[in-house]
Amino acid sequence: MALIVLTSASGSPGVTTTALGLALTWRRPVLLVEADPTGGSALLAGYFRGQTSPAQSLIDLAFAHRAGGLAEAIPWVAMQVPDTNVTMIAGTTAHGQARSLESLWEPLAATLKSLDAMGQDVIVDAGRLGLVGAPEPLMYAADLCLLVTRTDLVALAGARSWAQSVREGFEQQGGSSAVALLTVGAGRPYQAKEVSKVLELPVLASLAWDTDSATVFSHGGTAPRGFDRSPLSRSLRSTQDGVLSQISRTTKQLSSTTEASPALGEVRAGWKRRAGRTA
Template sequence: MAVITLTSAFASPGVTTTSIGLAIAWPRPVLLVEADPTGASGVLAGFFRGAWSYQTGLVELALASSGVADALPTVVQRIGDTSVSFLAGTRSHTQATGLRGLWDSLITALAELESSGQDVIVDAGRLGVAGSPEPLIAGADLTLLLTRSSLASLAGTKSWAETAREPGIGWRQPGALLIGESKPYRTSEVSKVIGLPVVAALPDDPVAAAVYHDGAAPPARFETSAYARGMLAVVEAIQANIAHSRSQLVEDGLR
């Protein structure tokens, strides 16, 4: 399928939570890359509640003498009996700036995983932070800018959306993912304000979201909840968006 990167411009709309949820719901083998430069793994400390200790991750990948593509399989971990693999991020924000030389090689290696039937979801954290993995944001097959629909969130998101779609230096395929539609603005209104297509919307449900960001026990009927169904709908929307983009490229090439 592709490399999908999630990021945000304002506050904490739930990039890590959504990244984990999408990975768990993904229908094919998928690699979850924790590239948030703020450190202190949200996956290990949150989803696994500190029960799963750091073993290897981006730092070891950057230091590997065999090259990124060859070393990548040696630094990922499988999440239980799922089809999700996990590449841990930095243990401290001070390590993030030392990874600048890794990102270009990593986006190339991640794109090559598609040939083996594996997709990639990247948690890139918040934009504008020192050590931000810019090549993973700009070079993904689809980069989703997460936002809520409050005026404050939209103001920050709009500014970064202008950069994302700037010809020549913007992102390869930018889009938005709305958290909490109609609180207060709808998808169409948000898209008009920020100038990006809203690929999908996810319900704002803190109790259900805590399953992913805090490792909380799933509430009753979690699997059939609006949040779980919304996560599956986001997966389908992402797949449809990428398929359409690739089809359009083929058509443009034939003209």
């Protein structure tokens, strides 16, 4: 269905927690890509509590790309999140690897978009804007890019100039409807209308301020009673509805002319070989 990229401008509004929460509540098979150039996988240290160490990570895709085998490598680099329909590509282990990824982002964007034809969506945690090695080509190739922000004055002040840059970038690419805001903690203290006015971008959805539930995703905490009905879980499902509706509106006119990427066959073959070896 889609390539969805989440990013932030300043502070720590919860991009990684949000990306993981969306992936784990997603209704279709989904690939979660940890593309934050900061280094040191927050997912492996947080949600997996340091107890999972995949053999490969994003840097291995960079090596595969240099060898001409990017599309085929994706199924091998991705790890299955137990008891879910989520596969994940872990991020780099150190910030010094960020420059090695700069040549990867553009071809990776094209390859990830081809997964739609396999019935698989992709959610990307792009980390914070402006860092060395930031995955901007993934952002601008996305069916939807969400700028994640809290709603307090400090967060909005930090996000304002970046929101303008991102908006202008999408306008230059002819995809101004492919970028929106995702707020965390609506009404703390500002509401969506006020946030949208300040940042000059539409607010697609708002996640509930629910620290007990967020800890499940951010630190692998024990799910509290009624977790599936918690404010955060409900708002994640509502956000998914908003994401899919927005993408449907912006891509409907292109659906009849979209052609499958040449990389699709290589990705599909890779998944089949992986399934055969792990069966």
